[in-house]
Amino acid sequence: MQGKKVGFIGAGNMARSIISGLVESGYSAADIVVSNRSIDKLMALQEELGVNITTDNDAVLAFSDIIVLAVKPQIMADVLAQLDDTLVDDSKVFMSIAAGIKLARLGTMLPAAKRWVRAMPNTPSSVGKGMTGLIATDNVSAEDQNACGELMAAVGEILWVREETKIDGVIAAAGSAPAYFFLFLEAMQSEAENMGFSHEDARLLVQQAMLGAAHMVVANPDTELSTLRENVTSKGGTTAQALATFTAGELPALVSKAMQAAVQRAEQMSNEF
Ligand SMILES: NC(=O)c1ccc[n+]([C@@H]2O[C@H](COP(=O)([O-])OP(=O)(O)OC[C@H]3O[C@@H](n4cnc5c(N)ncnc54)[C@H](OP(=O)(O)O)[C@@H]3O)[C@@H](O)[C@H]2O)c1
Structure with missing residues (x-):
């Protein structure tokens, strides 16, 4: 150009x-x-x-x-x-x-x-x-x-x-998404503090974990996200226990619901201008 x-x-x-x-x-x-x-x-x-x-x-x-x-x-x-x-x-x-x-x-x-x-x-x-x-x-x-x-x-x-309806999907999957991750990190930081870490140390732990995970995703474009998850989840281990808790709380369904809510709001907002 x-x-x-x-x-x-x-x-x-x-x-x-x-x-x-x-x-x-x-x-x-x-x-x-x-x-x-x-x-x-x-x-x-x-x-x-x-x-x-x-x-x-x-x-x-x-x-x-x-x-x-x-x-x-x-x-x-x-x-x-x-x-x-x-x-x-x-x-x-x-x-x-x-x-x-x-x-x-x-x-x-x-x-x-x-x-x-x-x-x-x-x-x-x-x-x-x-x-x-x-x-x-x-x-x-x-x-x-x-x-x-x-x-x-x-x-x-x-x-x-x-x-053009896909632009609302872009909003749900990427536009609003940084805030989803911030919310997740906030919750993790808060629980790490409950475990006795200082505010700063708790932030370091969770932000570096997120950054490392993001880099692994980007560095392995041909590996499914589910495979990346399985690769770091030993049977009967700590990660498996935490993930089972997320599943019991229906995290994937909640994520779908949140993304659909973003799409609906994007549709409403486009009628306001
Ligand atoms: N920031 C984001 O992350 C983001 C993400 C997605 C989309 N967008 C979109 O990007 C657009 C800009 O967002 P932004 O965050 O950059 O907003 P912003 O920082 O408020 O910038 C808007 C600019 O427009 C200027 N402006 C106002 N009236 C004008 C006029 N008549 N002629 C020329 N310039 C005028 C303002 O000047 P003054 O300084 O004099 O007020 C201001 O510098 C928005 O439509 C927003 O929806 C932003």
């Missing part, structure tokens, strides 16, 4: 993560422009990364082949309505990273724009370990899809989906 001009409307946390990832991976800062309502975040981005900055969203539109819309969902309609749509031509691709706004709704917010990509990143994008689901309207070329994919790959892994 080198050579494509990329613009960001909104210079908040997520835009900042993507822009840092892009520049650190060698993308030319001269080909990036960023706008924001207030100036401070822009100044910091220019100083640290050398990107072009502006407080004029139309300047982003005029400059860019790909326009990343990185404002909060509640203000997306207003921001798009205020753009000068005479600057929109057929070659430009608009990529929204806003949670909960469907492609069809985005199209009504800026009817002059015809080529749309919707990306759903998650918060670990801020540390380069994000997971982003993407979907494009049919008229986005393979080259432009690749470019949008590369943008999000600057902050982690990407997965393209064909049906």
